[in-house]
Amino acid sequence: MLLQTRDLAVHFGGVKALDGVDLAVDRGEVVGLIGPNGAGKTTFIDAVTGFVPHRGEVLLDGVDIAPQPAYRRAGRGVIRTFQQLELYNDLSVMENLLVSRRGARSEHHERVHRLLDRYGLHEVKDSFPEDLSHGRQRLVSLARALASDPRLVLLDEPAAGLDSKESLGLADPVRGLARDGAGVLLIDHDVDLVLSVCDRVYVLDFGKVIFAGPAADISGSDAVRTAYLGVPA
Numbered sequence: 001m002l003l004q005t006r007d008l009a010v011h012f013g014g015v016k017a018l019d020g021v022d023l024a025v026d027r028g029e030v031v032g033l034i035g036p037n038g039a040g041k042t043t044f045i046d047a048v049t050g051f052v053p054h055r056g057e058v059l060l061d062g063v064d065i066a067p068q069p070a071y072r073r074a075g076r077g078v079i080r081t082f083q084q085l086e087l088y089n090d091l092s093v094m095e096n097l098l099v100s101r102r103g104a105r106s107e108h109h110e111r112v113h114r115l116l117d118r119y120g121l122h123e124v125k126d127s128f129p130e131d132l133s134h135g136r137q138r139l140v141s142l143a144r145a146l147a148s149d150p151r152l153v154l155l156d157e158p159a160a161g162l163d164s165k166e167s168l169g170l171a172d173p174v175r176g177l178a179r180d181g182a183g184v185l186l187i188d189h190d191v192d193l194v195l196s197v198c199d200r201v202y203v204l205d206f207g208k209v210i211f212a213g214p215a216a217d218i219s220g221s222d223a224v225r226t227a228y229l230g231v232p233a
């Protein structure tokens with residue numbers, strides 16, 4: 001298994017943002033993580049990437065990386081995106097992709113050009129992010145995450161701010177990450193996107209996993225319905 005967390009826990013004072021989370025993502029797989037506001041989804045990404053102190057194990061290919069700081073985890077190919085677009089606005093689209101190198105320079109250049117082609121960004125490679133539509137900026141952000149040749153990609157609301165058509169346009173690029181051999185964890189409030197892209201889904205509520213299984217089974221879960229609607233089915 002590429003990623004496996006065991007009993008992962010994060011407390012902020014008295015708030016149990018994560019409370020004993022066991023979650024797994026294999027390579028070539030897109031796994032969804034959904035849940036109501038404040039359920040702990042972003043905190044999960046923060047913990048796996050080393051952005052927040054936590055308890056429990058974070059196994060990457062069986063090795064516990066929990067003792068390692070964020071930069072070492074990134075160096076092992078654990079890459080995240082942020083809810084806010086963290087693009088470098090003074091760099092062109094191509095430069096944004098070139099700066100996230102992991103590995104040999106020539107391979108990286110080839111990879112960046114492949115990504116520009118694949119995501120229809122070649123024609124804007126010399127533009128600055130601010131001059132692009134929000135949808136295109138999201139693609140640049142995804143492509144930049146890919147450019148570093150990640151083993152595990154953690155996507156935090158890549159469809160935020162997109163309309164439903166643009167949002168479903170992310171489905172292919174996200175699946176492309178998995179086809180390239182990475183493991184992908186996708187957080188998004190667009191449940192249609194998550195269910196259409198993901199092989200398996202976890203649902204968090206108050207820091208605990210309340211559902212884990214195939215996306216198709218989610219609509220039958222009373223626990224999920226109660227978490228989202230606040231009332232028993």
Ligand SMILES: Nc1ncnc2c1ncn2[C@@H]1O[C@H](COP(=O)(O)OP(=O)(O)OP(=O)(O)O)[C@@H](O)[C@H]1O
Nearest residue numbers: 012015016017035036037038039040041042043044
């Ligand atoms: N730095 C922090 N300090 C204190 N409490 C925090 C901090 N970050 C998150 N929390 C709390 O931890 C819980 C989980 O928050 P988190 O942002 O992980 O939820 P989320 O599922 O990503 O929510 P959303 O869907 O709204 O982005 C919430 O109760 C939140 O208020």
